[in-house]
Amino acid sequence: MNEQQSIKSFDSSSSSIGDESQAPEQYVPKEYTADGEANSRGNQLNLTRTETAKTLQDMGMTSEAPLPDINAPQGSKKPAIFPEEYTMETPTGLVPVVTLQSIGRNSSAISRTRTRQIEGSNFENEEGEGESPSSQSFLHKLRTTQTQHSVSTQTGEDEPDNHLDPEIEFVTFVTNDPANPHNWPLWIRWTYTILLSTLVICVAYGSACVTGGFGTIEKKFHVSLEAAILSCSLMVIGFSVGPLLWSPVSDLYGRRVAYFFSMGLYVIFNIPCAIAPNLGCLLACRFLCGVWSSSGLCLVGGSIADMFPSETRGKAIAFFAYSPYCGPVFGPLVNGFISVSTGRMDLIFWVNMAFAGVMWIISSAIPETYAPVILKRRAAKLRKETGNPKIMTEQEAQGITFNEMMSACVIRPLKFSITEPVLFMTCFYVCLIYSLLYAFFFAYPVIFGELYGYKDNMIGLMFIPILIGASFAVLTTFWCESQYLKLVKTRKPTPEDRLLGAKIGAPFAAIALWMLGATTYNHRMWLAPASSGMPFGFGMVLIYYSLNNYIIDCYVQYASSALATKVFLRSAGGAAFPLFTTQMYHKLGLHWASWLLAFICTAMIALPFAFSYYGKELRHKLSKFDYSIDAIED
Structure with missing residues (x-):
């Protein structure tokens, strides 16, 4: 008897084990060797609790999916059938796709809900090449059909309901999960909020640190004021380019990884700014400093929102709104004294590097706050422990x-x-x-x-x-x-x-x-x-x-x-x-x-x-x- 037959036969006799509506359960395949020890795969089944239609409905879930949270993963054009995955806590931490489908969560229903007044093409499911490495190894296991979907409000054509494998189980936080940033003690969340807001001040300060010492740049490189001003403008231009790099990194690998690499590069590139032999080197490195440090401007708001539910995050976001506008003010305030007292351009950048270095260490020490990445890591651990390759997040299941x-x-x-x-x-x-x-x-x-x-x-x-x-x-x-x-x-x-x-x-x-x-x-x-x-x-x-x-x-x-x-x-x-x-x-x-x-x-x-x-x-x-x-x- 193959694995699929085993599952079907077990499901057909599930009533002998208990009422599924009362005890949320699902069966995860596990192989046993001749001596009875478990292996990672096989034809026998191990009982693992998952959510049922009744338990989901008891938690308030309906057939109509809500809008994804602002911090939900971006990029995929496929409609999410379970957008609550990253904000909901469930008793078991596992929600099967087949259970979601049984309460009406399927691609066609979601498409009808989401595309009422927007472009139908935004929700087309176009299978393409070049999937990210994090999803390639799972894609062949995720879909029972490989179809092209063309859903739009203009045509009213429905997507197939089975574009996701119904045996997939989505991972959620469990009830009162300590890994859920929303459950961290309030004082810790506010401490992280203040530290992350300081990171924004650090980045914004770096853009304006030269404004208190343009005379030192003019003197060292024998250039005009207009040329010296470019050292400020080019870093700010870097702020507009950097998010194109760090936003995808954050979505795929998490905020902490993005902060670690971006702020680390920012610290390093302050060195050539300080010892630049000519204006061209200074300007190039200042632009790159803007690209690297821009993670502090484009991700911190998301990090703060990660830690607070939507109804209570307003006050925390107020600190973020304060930081990018006040950070630049410290530039001329601090470096005006450095410029007048020492006349050294390099000291301006050494001070900026020291500030950035401290914030690099602090931002890298803050735990991961991005729920999709936290759950993605949990799913990988569960796949290893249970031998079930179909435990994953919807971001992994959808692919990108x-x-x-x-x-x-x-x-x-x-x-x-x-x-x-x-x-x-x-x-x-x-x-x-x-x-x-x-x-x-x-x-x-x-x-x-x-x-x-x-x-x-x-x-x-x-x-x-x-x-x-x-x-x-x-x-x-x-x-x-x-x-x-x-x-x-x-x-x-x-x-x-x-x-x-x-x-x-x-x-x-x-x-x-x-x-x-x-x-x-x-x-x-x-x-x-x-x-x-x-x-x-x-x-x-x-x-x-x-x-x-x-x-x-x-x-x-x-x-x-x-x-x-x-x-x-x-x-x-x-x-x-x-x-x-x-x-x-x-x-x-x-x-x-x-x-x-x-x-x-x-x-x-x-x-x-x-x-x-x-x-x-x-x-x-x-x-x-x-x-x-x-x-x-x-």
């Missing part, structure tokens, strides 16, 4: 091709930047605020250096009000989050409900620039232009926090791709503004240069208010497809 990975990480974000006007306008506002922060690094030397005669160390102190304003903004985000949670209890939320923070912060960013322009007439009142940084820091963090959440809710089905679009556009703006800010202040004058930016910021105040009142209609009219939560739940 190189083309699918490129589509999710590169093509879709670029496509969104062109085809999604609502996303583009939202990202443009985020880009503007981020760019203005970098503009301050070059406006302040003109204002306080040329008008007041301050050196780099005193100019760096003028950035302190920005930090103060940003700190007040973090406290305000806590209030905004509490208001949102109250609203959720009374009605179904919409993406536009996330715009409260932007509506509060937008006027403050504009007021700051009007103040800066108006107070640079009289050089005896240095406190007035410096104090303009406080409303700017306050508005900056609130706008970013609010619009970041708005993007996630508007593009919940492809949140990672939408956020990648934001990172790309934000970094492009942050790299461009330093290249013309100094010349703009020289040509237009100290007040008109600030007022030009103030006019733009004032016009942008309308965006969060317009989206708040007309957002749903605008999304339906301006976007070809609706990717928001409304498209699923309406």
